[in-house]
Amino acid sequence: MHVPGPDTRVVELRVHGVLGTEPRELTDSVASVDVAGDGTGRIVSPADRLLRPIPGPDLTAGERTVPRSVEGYVWGGMTSGRGKALWALLFPFALANLAHWMLPPVDRDSHWSRSLGALLRAGLRLAGLLLTMLFTAQLTVLSLDLVAAQCLRAGTGCLSTVPDELRTFEPLRSVPALLFVVAAVFGMYRLSAMSWRVRNPSGAGNEHSAQAPRLPGAGVVRDPSTPALRTLHAVAALCTVVLLALGGPTAATDPRWMAAAAVTALCVLGTLLLDDPTGSGESESGFRRSVHPLVGHYARILLLGTSGLLLLLTALFPAHMSGPLPGSGPVTDSLTLGLLALCGCIGVLLLPAALLARRSWRRLPSRLRPWAGGWFAAPVLLIACLLGAGFGAGLTLSARQALGTDLLLPVSYDTVTLLWGAATAVLVLAGLVGVPWVWLRWWRAIRTDGVSPEVELLHAGRPADQRSAERAWKWAELQRSHGHRLVLLLAGALTVGAVLALVLRLGGPEPPFWGRWLLLLGVGALATLVATLLRMVHLAVRRPNAGRQLSLLCDLTLFWPRDSHPIVPPCYALKVIPELVDRACEHLADPNTRVVLSGHSQGSLLVSVAAARLLGRLDEQDHERVGLVTAGSQLQWAYARGFPGFLGHEAQRSLAGSLAGQWRSLCRGTDPIGGAVGTWNRQVHDGKLLGVGFRPDGSEGPLHAAARGPTGALVLGNDHWLPDPQRGPFEHRRWTAGLSRHSEYSGDPEWDRAVSMAAALEVPARGTNLPLRTTMVDPAGSSRNGKTHRTDTSEDRATNRATGGSSTKVGSHSVTGGETVRREERVATVATEPTLEDDPGEQEGHSAETTGTEQPSRLPHAEPPEIIDLPGMTPPWERGPALRPSSQ
16 A cells, blocks of 8 residues: 655646637636646646746645646537538438447347347448448539439520530530539548547557456447448448439449449448457457458459549449439438338347347446346437438438529438428427426426435535525436437427328328328428538537537537448547546655546546556555545446446446545535435435445445535535535635536535545545534433533544544634534534444444443424534544445
8 A cells, every 4th residue: 555655745637628628717716727738639738927837736635735737638628619610511421320329238258149139230330331432422413413413404494604515515514413422521521530649748548448347438449441441331322422423223234334333332341341350249250350351452452442433434434414303202211111120120139139238238227227128229320310301301401492593302301201200200299298287397496395315414504595596406416317208209209200201101192181280390300401411510610609509419429439320520538538547647646645536527527537547557555645536427327327338337337346435426406417426225214315326346346324514515426416405615725605406516625625525535424423503312311401411422432533633622623633624504503413323223322331421312493413523633544444435
């Protein structure tokens, strides 16, 4: 064990959450400067008025202060900026890639589980390929069919500024139209080839083995098959253009069509057979390893060259340029129906896969189990596919409306329009029912008298704060508990729309009268979708501050590497996490240095994965010098439930055990985005906050009752429940009035205490007692002459012996061992507090025996006792075992 010495110092490395933050706000300073990084990933430090780097404020640990250096990692530039606003147009692709990471975990010992996992991953890769092909086909319909073949043909009044000489020569119409599509495909290819360069001066730790123990984010690694998958998507997209331009199945005798169909089949086969390098499934077989040479460097060049040559021949010698292209309908119809059928097959395959994986979470309470029983990847994939199809169809419909002529579109566009019209109608009906239900439930919740026991205990003695916090607690709990159901509702509405559209499509060429209204509603919905997205992109390009909502989409989806869909902007986690590990290792080279990784919101996900990687890189004896602080984190209620195969409950328990109590989590009940990380099944019993959670030894089970710290926070396990509004103001600390919710975590006075515990400089004491308002009465039920008396319990005497002093009462302060702890309430009374053991019955009996007195009763309206951690005069590591938590 590393015992703190006189040269001990702490380096706190902070990481911000979504939507970025100012460096000075990240480091809690009036100014900040870069001290490392490459400009994209910036490591900043507080600075003085001359912009010189300075360390942060000293860290208080008990009666001792330890030098602390504060650094922040700023990664917001990887997802936000003027040019990056266009990335929002690829949001359906990012959602399709996200669905892969939401698959249920695979049991390597089960043949059926491994087989289903392989089929699901192959199906997701194929769905991503079909989505790319459909998007390219819709761009081809817009440029080649709608504009070049119909609007610009000879004898039409469409775009009258174009001279008739250009209209009569077909290559002059087909070449620019296909160049537009090629430019879009090339742009997607270049974006998918882009990746962030990792600044790694040590030359090690850049990657993480997927076969390592299951810690959070163990499979978040760079995919070596991405170049091959990127090439297959680009080649399939170009071949789709050729197949559509030549006339679809009607041109099956054309050698160019046959060659394009053969190359497309090779792309589909290669996509299905690519292996899974993330370690989420079975190990590579010999057959899968044989696929790599077929998609090697030279093979990819040959495929790109072949598809490019076929497209060039099609552009120079076009067919059917005097009207609607006969291949537009069959190609877009086949891709749309194939995509919907594939989504249905994946949804069916997910059912047995989720049932096989259920054994890993069936012992957990319902609030910790994966969303939709591990089936959540299916609705996310469906939303991604229908968003992509809807955006392409809406763009083409908007262009036809802008041209102002009677141009013809494939029948599949009516199917997509009808689908979105029906889905919009279902969502409107659901809103008419759901919104009043939510409002009624919310109204009934806030109309109830009193406050919940958790709020009453956390804000003991402050009725005004209890009332203001209670309403925010209930609203935040409602959002955390039911937010994922909005995704299921959207997926259900789209499913109903898809089924209804297919039924009407098979019923006849003309929809019934009510179906026409759905078509009009679908046109309006798709036009609104396209106009809203394009306007947001336009505003984000002109005014970056207006594009924060688009940055939010990138922040949430681009954490995950490219796996099932390669045409996704670069993953920032593959740069942030290795650089965080490298920076921590630079500081840990000094044996007197302890590093605490702290992250807020999305930053908590980054630092938790970085801590897992750091522990695997360090020697075991250095693990005690690594700590982790998460604040406003979604690790338990969102990420563990949405991504059970990579951030599941077991992975987080393993990380908590590896850190041995040096993982501290700050949370507020009023925070609708963040929540608890290491505890659950919390309840208030006999004036104490109890719960189940992670233990320092790597197990999980009932925890000791929560202790209240000097800042008013309740510490249960590794979770620090912060009062909101804050207690205070505290001396030499900034103070925020009102409800902070998801912000101002680092400004809370409990932050430094959590950092001190994460650095193993302070251990939470148990059993010390300082109540807020408790009146002592005799067994007969009457007070002793209206006066209050102090009962010197065995626990008080143990505390006095451990702190090396006696406890006396001075005015409105309790002085223990020479240290003054300010009281929140001016009530001169102290109640008996039993020793915190596992059995409440044994607690009461043991307390009665040791004090030799009867246990007093409380008045009906007495406040519950408040347990306070008293630091004492000496550092926690020198107080002896009396104040240290037991290993149980």
